[in-house]
Amino acid sequence: MAWNADEEVDDMQEGLGDTDSTYGGSLIGCDTDTLASYITDYRYENGRRYHSYRDGEYWGPNDEHSNGLQDLAHHMYLMTLEGKLHLAPLDNPHNILDLGTGTGIWAIEMADAYPSAHVIGTDLSPIQPLFVPPNCAFEIEAFNLDWTYSKNHFDFIHIRELFGSVLDWDEFLPSAFDHAKPGGSVEVVEHSVQPVSDDSIVNEASFFTQWGRTVIEMGERFGKSFTIWEESRARLEKAGFIDVIEKRYKWPMNGWPSPEHRTHGDDGDKSWQRLREIGVWNQLRLYDGVEGFMLRLLTVAGGWSYESAQAFLARMREEIKDLKIHAYLNVTVVYGRKPGGKPKTSEGATLPATSSGFVDVGGGGSSIPVEYQGLD
Ligand SMILES: C[S@@+](CC[C@H](N)C(=O)[O-])C[C@H]1O[C@@H](n2cnc3c(N)ncnc32)[C@H](O)[C@@H]1O
Secondary structure, eight states: OOOOOOHHHHHHHHHHHHOOOOTTTTTHHHHHHHHHHTTTTTTTTTEEEOOOOTTTTOOOHHHHHHHHHHHHHHHHHHHHHHTBBBBBBBBSSOOEETTTTTOOOHHHHHHHOTTTTTEEEEEOOSSSSSSOOOOOOEEEEOTSSOOOOOTTTTEHHHEEEETTTTTTTHHHHHHHHHHEEEEEEEEEEEOOSOOEEETTSOOOTTTHHHHHHHHHHHHHHOOOSSSSGGGGGHHHHTTTTTEEEEEEEEHHHHSSSSSSOOOSSSTTOOOHHHHOOOOOOOHHHHHHHHHHHHHHHIISSSOOOHHHHHHHHHHHHHHTTTOOOEEEEEEEEEEEEOOOOOOOOOOOOOOTSSSSOOOOTTTTTSSSHHHHOOOO
């Protein structure tokens, strides 16, 4: 149903003239209803559902399928960070902001982990659950506009997977700086879209190389970069943050890691079993997720036909199944502190193994559902 401003004003005036009406002579309820119906008047495109508030601003669907995959990615980040919700040291935080919160799963778990903090998650889509911890709230807010929060307010600002969503990181991170308290922290968690390998198995001729270049090019056409994962450290420093730390991790494209084949270097020294575990989840996330990830970018930003886009996505799904290609995506977690305040020493909050989000597999058991264990 299309939103019609004139009709809404007529309805409002009718309501105001009727003292027995449910509006009760107040505009408050009416405004709230108008906003609520407008933001859920979703756009459907090529069989997928997208946000309606600031229509076209974001590339990803907000349907159930896409939201489930976001929660899966959250699980993968927890596995990557050994169950931690963040790496920045926090000391009794009071105000926490999660920009582009998605399903709100991180914000909800942070609110549980820090009961004395107030956690706000913002997004274009109202896809977060209604029943949340009392210290957690969600707001519809567009982060490429001026931020409506007080300056010097947040102890912690969390930014995860906002690749392809931020118009200008050189405005966005300075806004985070202004809105963080002196001594407060900002953490940027992002992954690369370009699969690479430690040997020459991924090379100039590989489909994975073509894939990565295509995503980056589509981002450029869309006006929002996908390369923030390798730029966050320098950009945080440029925005004025100090004590900036970067940690790098690897997400294998499928379950290829084994005692003979594993990633080397910056992967947090994970066992091959854990890398394999992350790879199997990543395979599922990508296999089920490439359509949502790329369909709007290819058809709208790239001008591809629906059929060409689907053929490209089908080819990607084939590659993702190939266990001989020892490819991975780089992941970075970068955090820094606004000067001032007291230095923090505490570790990032760790979820208990019984939490819905994280199962510690160590080198032994498997958290992969049985139906996916043989996926190759
Ligand atoms: C890839 S998802 C990441 C969700 C969440 N940060 C996580 O890691 O689970 C990106 C989210 O950013 C939101 N988003 C994109 N552009 C936005 C904007 N301009 N203002 C607010 N939210 C935005 C999208 O609606 C989507 O929920």
